Amino acid sequence: MAAERPTGIAAEPGVVKPDPILRIDGLRRTFGGLTAVQIDHLDIQRGTITSLIGPNGAGKTTLFNLLTGFDRPQEGDWRLNGGPLVGIPSYRVARKGMVRTFQLTKSLARLTVLENMLVAAKDQVGESFWGALAGRWRGIESANEQKARASLERFGLGHMAGEYAGSLSGGQRKLLEMARALMVEPELVMLDEPTAGVNPALTQSLLGHITGLRDMGMSVVFIEHDMDVVQEISDWVVCMSQGRVIAEGPPLTVARDKAVIDAYLGEHHGTIG
Ligand SMILES: Nc1ncnc2c1ncn2[C@@H]1O[C@H](COP(=O)(O)OP(=O)(O)OP(=O)(O)O)[C@@H](O)[C@H]1O
Ligand SMILES: [Mg+2]
Known part of the structure; x- marks a missing residue:
């Protein structure tokens, strides 16, 4: 188990952090009578790996959906680097530097692995549309392709570039989804259960990539059920239950x-402790 890094931040739900990349205030999402997310305040500290834990149905994925513009809350405010994200659609959130992956992978089975990567880069190409008309198209295309191929190599998928994404294993698809998210060169990466259904060897490689992102200066929020994984790589842990943040702090503090x-008692994952 990794030694805990001293953070100097109090382990209290909603604690204000010195350098938040993401700041959430008064965020509420209900479905009929069910309150899926109700967060008074949550800061995500820049340059850290923050694990988001909590029993099934706690609201973790809903929170990701809201923050990244895939769902709309009844109320709330959230800011990336101080800039408001309320009402901004997902593709523009990605351009602003926050990307997410999905609990169920969304790779496009009938595109090749390389094409999946290039689809993700399209926003960037789109931004250069007029430049492209002026004859820069080819340059952008090949720059994106180079970036995609280099990234695939890094994730051990280089040899699969020409294969259909549908032919990848579940674990490889998780890697592809992560590699694809990085095509927009994000500042904040949100991963929804990246290790679920992934074999132990590939999980270790995924975790290596996640710590690598932090070491490159990115901020990572990741949803994880396996408490050993959480203890191993988190700088900070946030626990949700019934839509609320019920605890946050260094991993050992939260586990105890x-x-x-x-919140976990009677919960079928039961992997805490
Ligand atoms: N589109 C929706 N319509 C109705 N209820 C929803 C919808 N999306 C989520 N919910 C409900 O909101 C609650 C939170 O769900 P969510 O998927 O965010 O939980 P989670 O913490 O990600 O759980 P898990 O660990 O199982 O992935 C659950 O009770 C869920 O049934
Ligand atoms: Mg979920």
Whole structure:
């Protein structure tokens, strides 16, 4: 188990952090009578790996959906680097530097692995549309392709570039989704259960990539059920239950928190402790 890094930040739900890349205030999403997300305040500290934990149905994925513009809250405010994201659609959120992956991978099975990567880069090409008309198209295309191929190599998928994404294993698809998210050169990467269904060897490689992102200066928020993984790579842990943040702090502190243990009791994953 990794030693805990001292952060100097109090382990209290909603604690204000010194250098938040993302700041959430008064965020609420209900479905009929069900409150899926109700967060008074949450800061994501820049340059860290923050794990988001909590039992099934706690609201973790809904929170990702809201923050990245795939769903709309009833109310709330959230800011990336101080800039408001309320009402901004997902593709523009990605351009602003925040990308997410999905709990169920969304690679396009009938495109090749390389094409999947290039689709992700399209926003950037789109931004250069007029430049492209002026004859820069080819340059942009090949720059994106080079970037895509280099990234695939880094994720151990270089040899699969020409294969259909549908022929990848579940674990490889998770890697592809992560590689694809990085095509927009994000500042903040949100990963929804990247290790779920991935074999142990590939999980280790994924975790290496995640710490690598942090070491390159990115901020990472990642949803994870396996508490060993959480303890291994998190700088900070946020626990949700019934839509609320019930605890946050360094990994060991959160794992021993009574409210967290209570939230997991009777919960079928039962991997805490
Ligand atoms: N589109 C929707 N319509 C109705 N209810 C929804 C919708 N999306 C989520 N919910 C409900 O909101 C709650 C939070 O769901 P969410 O998927 O965010 O949980 P989660 O923490 O990601 O769970 P898991 O660990 O199982 O992935 C659940 O009770 C879920 O049934
Ligand atoms: Mg989920």
